[in-house]
Amino acid sequence: MATGYLDILKAPHAARLLTGTLVGRLPSATGHIAIVLFIRAEGGSYTLAGVFAALYGIATAIGQPLLGRAVDLLGQPRVQLPAALVSALGMVLFAAVGTGAPVLAYPAVAIAGLFTPPLEGGLRALWPSVLGSEDRVHRAYAMDAVAQEVMFTVGPLFVTLLVALWSPAAALLVINVIGVLGALSVVLSGPSRAWRSAPREAHWLGALRSPGLLALLGAFLFIGMALGSITVAGVAYADDHGDESVYGWLMAALGLGALIGGAVYGSRQWAGVPERRLRGIVALLALCYLPLTLTPGVVAMTALSALAGVFLAPALACAFIVVDRHAPRGTVTEAFSWLVTTFGVGTALGTGAAGPAVELGGTAAGFAVAGAGGIAALLVLLATQRVLKAPTGPSDATIRTENDRSGAAQPGFSSGHQA
Numbered sequence: 341m342a343t344g345y346l347d348i349l350k351a352p353h354a355a356r357l358l359t360g361t362l363v364g365r366l367p368s369a370t371g372h373i374a375i376v377l378f379i380r381a382e383g384g385s386y387t388l389a390g391v392f393a394a395l396y397g398i399a400t401a402i403g404q405p406l407l408g409r410a411v412d413l414l415g416q417p418r419v420q421l422p423a424a425l426v427s428a429l430g431m432v433l434f435a436a437v438g439t440g441a442p443v444l445a446y447p448a449v450a451i452a453g454l455f456t457p458p459l460e461g462g463l464r465a466l467w468p469s470v471l472g473s474e475d476r477v478h479r480a481y482a483m484d485a486v487a488q489e490v491m492f493t494v495g496p497l498f499v500t501l502l503v504a505l506w507s508p509a510a511a512l513l514v515i516n517v518i519g520v521l522g523a524l525s526v527v528l529s530g531p532s533r534a535w536r537s538a539p540r541e542a543h544w545l546g547a548l549r550s551p552g553l554l555a556l557l558g559a560f561l562f563i564g565m566a567l568g569s570i571t572v573a574g575v576a577y578a579d580d581h582g583d584e585s586v587y588g589w590l591m592a593a594l595g596l597g598a599l600i601g602g603a604v605y606g607s608r609q610w611a612g613v614p615e616r617r618l619r620g621i622v623a624l625l626a627l628c629y630l631p632l633t634l635t636p637g638v639v640a641m642t643a644l645s646a647l648a649g650v651f652l653a654p655a656l657a658c659a660f661i662v663v664d665r666h667a668p669r670g671t672v673t674e675a676f677s678w679l680v681t682t683f684g685v686g687t688a689l690g691t692g693a694a695g696p697a698v699e700l701g702g703t704a705a706g707f708a709v710a711g712a713g714g715i716a717a718l719l720v721l722l723a724t725q726r727v728l729k730a731p732t733g734p735s736d737a738t739i740r741t742e743n744d745r746s747g748a749a750q751p752g753f754s755s756g757h758q759a
Contacts, residue, residue: 345483345606353470353531358483360529361463362491364424364522366515367431368456370495371396374515375434375449377499378508384439392439392449397688399453401681405547408458408677411465412537412670417527420457424523427455428516435512452516457523461676464660466531475609482606482657489598489653537670547675552615552666555724556659557682559622559717563655564686565693566629566713570594570648572694573706577635580703586638590645597649605654614661615728619721621658625651626714632707648710662728686713 349355372393379389403423410419430452437444467480502511526532547553571591578587610617628648635641659679667675690713698706721728 345479345603348471348476348480348483351471351476353529354480356529357463357466357470357526357531358487360522360525361459362487362522364457364459364519364526365491366495366498366522367427367452367519368400369491370499370515371400371431371452371456373496374499374503374508374511377503378435378512379439381503381508382438382440388439392445394688395446396449396453397684399450400456401684401688403454403456404458404461404677404681405674407455408461408674409547409671411458411462411673415537416462416466416532416535420459420462420523420532421520421527423455423457424520427452427457428520430455431512431516435509458673458677458680459523459526460680461673462526462532464664464676465537465672466535469535470531478610478657478661479606481660482602482653484660485653485656486599486602486606488656489595489602493592493595537672547667547671547678550666550668550675551724551727552729553663553675553678555720555728556662556666557678558724559720560659560679561682561686561689562713562717562720563622563625563652564683564688564713565690566626566686566710566717567652568687568690568692569694569697569706569709569713570629570632570645570690572691573632573698573703573710574645576698576703576706577641580635581638583638589638589642593642593645594649594652597646598653599649600646601650602653602657605657614658614665615725618655618658618662619718619725621651621655622714622718622721625655626711626718629707629714630711633704633711635704635707666728 349358375392375396376389379392407419407423430448430450434445434448434452437448439445464481464484467477467484471477471480499511499515502514506514574587574590577590578585628651631644632641632648634644636644660676663675663679664672690709694706694709697709701708
């Protein structure tokens with residue numbers, strides 16, 4: 341399975357683009373953690389830390405599709421690098437003023453989140469022009485999902501190391517400087533400078549005018565909710581067993597399962613249309629969430645957590661293909677950014693829902709929120725099969741043109757997104 345990924349990374353610019361994007365996304369992956377640690381070091385309460393972390397997350401969720409639309413209109417270098425610089429300056433201001441000057445601290449954090457560059461969506465828009473074939477692009481989407489799991493595992497460890505060796509304020513500064521360097525590496529590359537979105541129809545809804553995309557976003561709102569609830573229920577499970585390290589084991593197992601699932605999914609070619617395949621993957625994802633409500637002993641629960649993660653990366657990788665197929669012409673970066681935003685909002689909702697569930701019904705009830713989220717996501721996909729059908733009919737001409745380099749039908753391959 342590593343051979344397929346190695347083939348992708350050997351393509352010109354591919355390793356640089358993937359690495360630059362991952363490094364550039366370090367602030368968005370770890371910013372909320374660094375903010376909480378910084379405020380606690382300043383003597384602020386957990387409530388205050390939560391407010392600032394939530395503000396950062398909400399601002400990021402708002403900014404991603406807006407900046408994604410700007411990228412589709414203006415190109416990547418003219419949006420990604422200025423946004424990264426403004427975001428970093430916002431966090432520098434926050435680190436300088438701390439919580440003692442709320443009139444500056446709150447806007448600073450909001451600016452840092454709002455201007456987080458949409459590097460994730462930008463990378464997925466670049467893959468077709470870099471890799472050239474549909475199969476390699478699909479494999480790159482799977483590799484991208486795996487790389488996300490690595491970032492969300494290694495990133496927090498890196499922040500805690502910076503705090504231990506230096507200070508929370510230094511951690512805020514360092515991760516944002518690194519983020520700017522990652523964005524710089526991406527936008528200076530040939531594919532990023534040459535990329536142009538396909539001509540788009542002027543419409544105030546942008547990517548959201550696609551019914552298929554709206555259906556997908558509805559499903560992934562609930563998948564994000566399931567994932568967010570697991571993080572809270574995992575804390576409750578660790579408390580039940582009187583050992584905080586248990587939480588780390590559960591989260592590590594969840595990430596490991598996602599890594600394995602993503603690696604296996606990307607190692608082979610899949611027959612059939614991705615819309616149908618996504619329904620099957622989400623069904624398995626929901627099925628694997630349900631056993632968590634049994635809350636067995638630590639060893640068994642760790643194994644169940646790994647199982648719960650197995651189908652997450654494949655679901656994301658398959659969703660990337662579906663987004664590519666259903667995004668209206670000229671809106672691909674915005675469409676991918678909407679998926680990032682919706683998933684993040686769902687995660688926040690899941691965290692909020694799991695807390696009361698644990699208080700009212702215990703740890704098992706917290707994990708039940710994850711099961712309910714998975715089932716709800718599956719029901720959305722089943723209920724919207726008509727709008728999520730493969731784009732082949734006359735009414736889908738715009739989509740088929742967007743996804744076709746040579747004029748031949750190549751579903752799922754958005755090569756029209758290059759110069």
